[in-house]
Amino acid sequence: MFLDIDGTLLELADDPDAVRADGATRALLGDLARRLDGRLSMVSGRSLEQIDRILGPIAQALPVTGSHGLEYRWNGVWARPERLPVLEDVARDFNTLARTWHGCLVEEKSFGVAFHWRLAPEAQQPAQALAVHLAQAHALKIQHGKDLVELRMPGGDKGQAVRRMMARPGMAGTQPVFFGDDLTDEAGFAAARALGGHGVLVGPRALDGSSTAATLSLPSPAAVRAFLRDFADGSQPA
Structure with missing residues (x-):
């Protein structure tokens, strides 16, 4: 199970x-x-x-x-695995965007960074667009979830x-x-x-x-x- x-x-x-x-x-x-x-x-x-x-x-x-x-x-x-240093840059960029709307949360994990917009649904489109840009720039994987998008190490x-x-x-x-x-x-x-x-x-x-x-x-x-x-x-x- x-x-x-x-x-x-x-x-x-x-x-x-x-x-x-x-x-x-x-x-x-x-x-x-x-x-x-x-x-x-x-x-x-x-x-x-x-x-x-x-x-x-x-x-x-x-x-x-x-x-x-x-x-x-x-x-x-x-x-x-070893954590990629580039995740610090992702966390910084996510936090910069999150400050635009009250209620957004950035969750830093061992091998990823998640942007939560549950309390600020208007942030969804900008957050997803930023995630696509950062994923392409840093060769990270995009993981979509409930009211969140996460960038994480591939593999x-x-x-x-x-x-x-x-x-x-x-x-x-x-x-x-x-x-x-x-x-x-x-x-x-x-x-x-x-x-x-x-x-x-x-x-x-x-x-x-x-x-x-x-x-x-x-x-x-x-x-x-x-x-x-x-x-x-x-x-x-x-």
Whole structure:
């Protein structure tokens, strides 16, 4: 089982730094890991450091992939590339634009920089145009998401993360199920399906007719947690 965090396991927040799992959600993850005999993995666009802050100590007990597949941790062993210095220039240019509108946020990650316009929708077009320019100038990858655009180092995606984990002993030969909510999760859905499993699309995109590689859906993060609690307690079949 592969779980995205923002918008999937947990509700989105206007301030990305404010997202935290409560005690019940942390306990749920521990129970899921036991039910699945360790075959539970978190896959997020957040950095590993951010995931640790959001999930707390339980994150150290799980296989975790961050930064859209660019970094991961398994049994305490980290693997990650070197951060490109040019991301500092991207952060500067994004911050300059963000000061134009009240409510814009710039989120600096280990291997990317995201521009959030959730509270200032009028910033969407200028932010996307700047992202295209900077991506071309610095050979970075554009990642679109809910009310945000992110520039990140190339070389990874959530599908790669699924394939990497599914090659590990204990996961190889099992059926992957990937839960996600956003365009960034489509590669994870596709990889899960290619390996004989399923993608579960969470939230409004499941209802608006958007094209997706997911084969199943749930309406909200609350519904995800309820489903996973039933599964962890044995009410849903393995």
